[in-house]
Amino acid sequence: MDTRELTCINCPMGCRITVVMEGAEILSVTGNNCKRGEIYAKTEVTAPVRTVTTTIKVNGGTHDRVSCKTKEPIPKDKIFEVMDVINRSVCEAPVRTGDILIPDCAGTGIPIVATKGVDNI
Amino acid sequence: MRADIVIVGGGPAGLAAAIAAAKEAPELSILILERDNELGGILNQCIHNGFGLHTFKEELTGPEYAERFEQQLVGHNIRYLLDTMVLNVASNQVTAVNSNDGVFTVDCGAVILCMGCRERPRGALNIPGLRPAGVFTAGTAQRLVNIEGYIPGKEVVILGSGDIGLIMARRLTLEGAKVKAVCELMPYSGGLKRNIVQCLDDFDIPLLLSHTVIDIKGKERVSSVVIAEVDGSLKPIPGTEQEIKCDTLLLSCGLIPENELSRAADIKIDPATNGPIVNESFETSVQGIFACGNVLHVHDLVDYVSEESSRAGKSAARFVKKNEIETAETKNIRIQKGSGVRYTVPCTVRIANLEDDLIIRFRSTGVFKDSYIDVQFDGEQKIHRRKQIITPGEMEQVILKREELEQCIDEITVSITEG
Numbered sequence: 001m002d003t004r005e006l007t008c009i010n011c012p013m014g015c016r017i018t019v020v021m022e023g024a025e026i027l028s029v030t031g032n033n034c035k036r037g038e039i040y041a042k043t044e045v046t047a048p049v050r051t052v053t054t055t056i057k058v059n060g061g062t063h064d065r066v067s068c069k070t071k072e073p074i075p076k077d078k079i080f081e082v083m084d085v086i087n088r089s090v091c092e093a094p095v096r097t098g099d100i101l102i103p104d105c106a107g108t109g110i111p112i113v114a115t116k117g118v119d120n121i
Numbered sequence: 122m123r124a125d126i127v128i129v130g131g132g133p134a135g136l137a138a139a140i141a142a143a144k145e146a147p148e149l150s151i152l153i154l155e156r157d158n159e160l161g162g163i164l165n166q167c168i169h170n171g172f173g174l175h176t177f178k179e180e181l182t183g184p185e186y187a188e189r190f191e192q193q194l195v196g197h198n199i200r201y202l203l204d205t206m207v208l209n210v211a212s213n214q215v216t217a218v219n220s221n222d223g224v225f226t227v228d229c230g231a232v233i234l235c236m237g238c239r240e241r242p243r244g245a246l247n248i249p250g251l252r253p254a255g256v257f258t259a260g261t262a263q264r265l266v267n268i269e270g271y272i273p274g275k276e277v278v279i280l281g282s283g284d285i286g287l288i289m290a291r292r293l294t295l296e297g298a299k300v301k302a303v304c305e306l307m308p309y310s311g312g313l314k315r316n317i318v319q320c321l322d323d324f325d326i327p328l329l330l331s332h333t334v335i336d337i338k339g340k341e342r343v344s345s346v347v348i349a350e351v352d353g354s355l356k357p358i359p360g361t362e363q364e365i366k367c368d369t370l371l372l373s374c375g376l377i378p379e380n381e382l383s384r385a386a387d388i389k390i391d392p393a394t395n396g397p398i399v400n401e402s403f404e405t406s407v408q409g410i411f412a413c414g415n416v417l418h419v420h421d422l423v424d425y426v427s428e429e430s431s432r433a434g435k436s437a438a439r440f441v442k443k444n445e446i447e448t449a450e451t452k453n454i455r456i457q458k459g460s461g462v463r464y465t466v467p468c469t470v471r472i473a474n475l476e477d478d479l480i481i482r483f484r485s486t487g488v489f490k491d492s493y494i495d496v497q498f499d500g501e502q503k504i505h506r507r508k509q510i511i512t513p514g515e516m517e518q519v520i521l522k523r524e525e526l527e528q529c530i531d532e533i534t535v536s537i538t539e540g
């Protein structure tokens with residue numbers, strides 16, 4: 001048996017939630033004050049995901065970097081691999097918000113999209 | 122130059138105010154003056170997500186959120202000048218400077234102040250020790266990393282656990298820096314819980330509550346900082362000192378509304394917010410000058426900035442069209458802060474001027490668990506609402522119905538009482 005302590009991030013109460021697991025199976029979720037806490041705890045212990053936001057180098061634009069994000073949340077343990085791929089990539093101006101800058105980042109199947117526009121010089 | 126309404130600052134507050142004013146009165150000409158080289162204000166450097174959950178029902182990054190508003194400028198009678206710094210404001214004239222026009226004045230019917238806030242600099246924090254390079258405010262570091270693409274250091278200690286500090290702890294970690302600790306003077310964090318989990322816990326960055334930096338070492342560049350635990354009266358406890366090797370110290374110790382222009386215009390400032398005192402229309406103590414966004418009071422959520430600024434923009438448009446009832450004829454109700462309440466916005470209400478319900482926003486003086494938000498009209502209880510938790514870090518609000526307000530004669534009191 002395995003016990004995980006979590007802080008629910010869905011509202012300012014910040015309940016401390018205890019999840020008891022047997023391998024991949026969830027035996028109990030306690031400490032949450034509402035249903036939302038239970039749902040959060042279940043995803044968090046089985047397959048935690050996060051959206052990564054960062055910047056990527058731009059050539060020939062009015063700015064040297066453009067902000068970007070993973071279009072969908074990616075598995076938490078892929079964060080640093082995704083950062084590494086983005087930091088080794090370069091894109092060309094002009095860039096529009098929503099443009100796909102990297103189609104499948106670090107084998108996650110999830111693209112990196114621009115969150116701002118950069119014009120040509 | 123002339124414009125019916127001049128807006129000082131083109132951040133989220135200025136943009137929302139301009140759009141709402143234009144929608145309320147399409148015949149009015151609106152001019153935004155922005156000192157930076159782009160619109161969007163501080164959002165341009167806030168590349169993380171979490172914006173717009175209230176307004177657009179999706180999680181946007183700062184630049185995406187700003188762009189949604191910039192797109193709405195098109196098709197309205199709104200002009201803007203970039204790289205233009207406002208030097209002085211009065212209710213019917215604004216003085217500004219830029220490299221094309223030099224110093225110029227704009228005659229106008231109303232002014233909306235949307236200058237935002239800035240961070241408490243180190244000078245305001247009284248940390249002893251030398252003044253080597255490597256000490257930044259968290260917001261300056263955010264600009265360096267996210268706009269200039271320059272990483273300020275490799276080993277970092279952060280003082281203050283406000284949201285900008287937490288966000289920067291994650292940002293620097295993603296860029297390969299080692300964030301050794303976040304120290305917080307108070308026994309609780311000023312930042313959102315979700316940021317503590319996603320920005321610190323995810324990367325095993327320790328959050329040291331009731332800790333402060335007591336010394337900064339290093340000749341040319343920071344080489345270490347000395348931290349210590351503090352007691353109940355926030356004094357360092359001897360014997361708890363630890364030295365942490367680092368090359369960078371980030372300060373994330375709160376924001377102050379940027380009100381030099383307001384003070385110079387003799388606008389009354391509320392010492393609790395450091396922002397102007399306003400009425401239900403977001404009008405300051407000087408008739409014809411309005412204020413909204415972070416220059417009025419520091420917000421944690423940009424959605425609230427946009428919503429509040431829309432109401433300010435609409436009021437300014439109505440004022441210019443002279444739809445507003447003269448102050449003298451209308452009854453002025455005071456909003457008093459009762460126990461547990463640090464400030465309220467607005468501070469006075471003229472019911473005749475209310476178009477909709479009245480929203481009173483406020484912050485608490487401390488952390489309250491299982492307590493009640495109480496609202497009284499002339500001493501008589503009107504609202505008694507239970508809240509599981511109230512913290513100074515999260516803004517609270519009460520909404521009062523216009524019809525109900527008609528019963529109130531002198532004052533509304535907002536307070537927090539323990540269960």
Ligand SMILES: Cc1cc2nc3c(=O)[nH]c(=O)nc-3n(C[C@H](O)[C@H](O)[C@H](O)COP(=O)(O)OP(=O)(O)OC[C@H]3O[C@@H](n4cnc5c(N)ncnc54)[C@H](O)[C@@H]3O)c2cc1C
Binds near residue numbers: 205382416
């Ligand atoms: C460093 C920092 C990080 C933040 N991070 C977040 C976050 O992650 N999430 C969040 O919800 N909120 C964040 N905030 C709060 C955020 O500021 C507000 O949500 C929102 O941006 C406030 O909008 P505003 O228009 O009032 O101010 P701002 O965005 O600050 O805009 C003010 C504008 O006025 C201009 N200006 C000022 N003085 C003059 C002058 N004299 N003449 C001409 N122009 C002038 C400035 O250049 C600026 O563009 C942050 C604040 C700061 C300071």
Ligand code: SF4
Binds near residue numbers: 031
């Ligand atoms: S469990 Fe429910 S009450 Fe507790 S923090 Fe999560 S959302 Fe809030």
